[in-house]
Amino acid sequence: MADRNRFTRRAPGKGHGLTWARFPTVDGSAVIYRLWRRDHRRKPHQIERAFFTDAEPAHIAKVLRQAKRDLRDRVDEIDLTALEEQAA
Numbered sequence: 001m002a003d004r005n006r007f008t009r010r011a012p013g014k015g016h017g018l019t020w021a022r023f024p025t026v027d028g029s030a031v032i033y034r035l036w037r038r039d040h041r042r043k044p045h046q047i048e049r050a051f052f053t054d055a056e057p058a059h060i061a062k063v064l065r066q067a068k069r070d071l072r073d074r075v076d077e078i079d080l081t082a083l084e085e086q087a088a
Contacts, residue, residue, distance in 0.1 A: 012036065017047045018068060023024060029053060037071050039078045 012021040012034075032050045039045060047067045051060050058064045 017059050018071070035064070036066055037074050037075045040082055045071060045075050045078075
């Protein structure tokens with residue numbers, strides 16, 4: 001049952017913080033995960049990762065966790081720089 005949902009389309013949510021979506025390719029051989037996060041100016045930043053459908057769920061989860069951290073760090077660095085410039 002869980003396999004069925006890993007490769008179907010998932011529209012992006014409208015929450016705060018991290019937003020993500022899942023898009024299968026046209027031929028169904030792969031799925032693309034897109035992660036977004038907004039900075040202090042509300043500008044979106046995106047990271048995209050693609051996986052073949054035969055990829056292990058644990059591998060997909062590991063790569064997506066790292067992508068989430070990378071995106072968070074990138075946006076936090078932008079926000080921190082803006083705060084430092086504002087304080088100066």
